[in-house]
Amino acid sequence: MDKVLNITTEFTSGLQLLFGNVKKHKLVLPEAEKPWTLGLLLFWIKDNILVDKDKWYLFLKGNTVRPGIIVAVNDQDWELLGDLNYQIKNNDNITFISTLHGG
Amino acid sequence: MCSVNEEEGAEVFEVLKPIEPLELKCRKCLIEDGNVVLQKKFVYCKTCFMSMVTHKFRATVGKSKLVNRGERVLVCVSGSQSSVSLLHMIWTGLQQSTYKRLTFDPVVLYIDESVLYDYPQDQVNKIQELFEKYGLTYRIVKFAAAIYSDNCLDEDTNIDQYNDKLQNIFSNLSDLTLKEDMLMKLRKRAITKLAELLKCTRIMTAENEHKLSIRLLSNVALGRGSQISLDIGLAVNNKNNDKTSLVTIRPMRNLSAKEIAYYALFNMLEDFMHSNFLTATSEDESIQKTTERFVNDLQVDFPSTVSTIFRTGEKISEKTSAISYCLLCQGIMDVNMSPSSAMEATKYSKYVSLMGVKALKLSLNYLKNENTNEKKCDGCKCKDKQDLKEEIIESLCYACTHIIQDLQSLDDLPEEILNKHKEKLQFKKMEEQIKDFLL
């Protein structure tokens, strides 16, 4: 039981369009061999909660988020946390903000 | 920017990648842990970040005393993150005590564009709730009403008809780039009209540095180069209207998209869907999105891309000699150009494609002996419509002619445009008639 992670993700400023117009998502990340990092989470999101699957390229580019999308963990810039390598903790609140115009 | 020196070029690129780990403490107070990194190197804590952003906003508003005490200011809120942040900044400024307080009289405006896109059904209600919470004077107006109705501040019984007209305009434009350009121009038209109706002499819009630099580059690509200062400037006087001096102010223009994103995050500001025709479209379908990708991709490795573009754009100032304004976008028209300019060339090729081979024959005939001057395809109305199109194009700027060319029918254009056009035509005729008497 302790091995799963409960987290919240938020998609704002137009990104929610790709997630069925829902901004806040409570997620349970299953137990995994490797520790959960933001890098792994991005692809898990793509496979599991992205609704508009054809438009995944509006969320990801290469192995990271599309340029113009800002990522914060508990109100802290992911650039301060090691970007993709940040290890997700229980109860983390991860926000994705689009700065693209019109979403 | 990077140097052009070939051998050193590679090194310059590498230096720009961050090599040292980021300082984790705030660069201002040196005590708190950082929350935000700006331009990949400046670390701020929440408190210092907020005061820095607020200061930038206030400095822009305060610059050269743009707004007088008690002046009515139309604050345009689209629901976007930038605009809800603008509203919050203004509201905060109005609450402050003594000398720091903002002293103008805001009228908050939301233009409801839901007829054009799939918005969540309750969006307008949510926006109304937000406005109520702030307790400022506000107005919510339907986009189509603002474009077509004379009394758009009241409920108009013809709203369904107006909605149809508005939808027609956009469904009659096939090109995504032009569609988006038209949308921008109609929004501007609606805002200007509402400002006048609401007796506001200042307009505040929420474009940030990022958005303005993309607009700057798109404008150049669209052939709106001469209108840049109107579209991105801090304070732009609407000289088109003599009666009122309507000034548009962009108080967020010195803030980056990231600064605004974190301002909204730290203040827990909820934003709303604010779509346009390019929302969730792929990047190579339109000039505007291509430009946006170009800027964003550059920004990843060169964090000063946006501010460099932006500062370059600021140096471009409008030609004061311009006296002619476009009927559709109210932008400056390039009129004093040599006949061989790109504009003339495009005009000619458009003319030919519009009129078909007939035009070519006509102009050849004209060159030969000028005697076949009456050869019309009589009977059908296409000629009249074509004539109207060409006449209207005379009163448009270079970029707007493209929109009108692409537009299948002119019937749904706002009446002011068609009427003003008639006025202009009458005036021209009169000038023709009396020119012999003028010495």
Ligand SMILES: [Zn+2]
């Ligand atoms: Zn600090």
Ligand SMILES: [Zn+2]
């Ligand atoms: Zn124009």
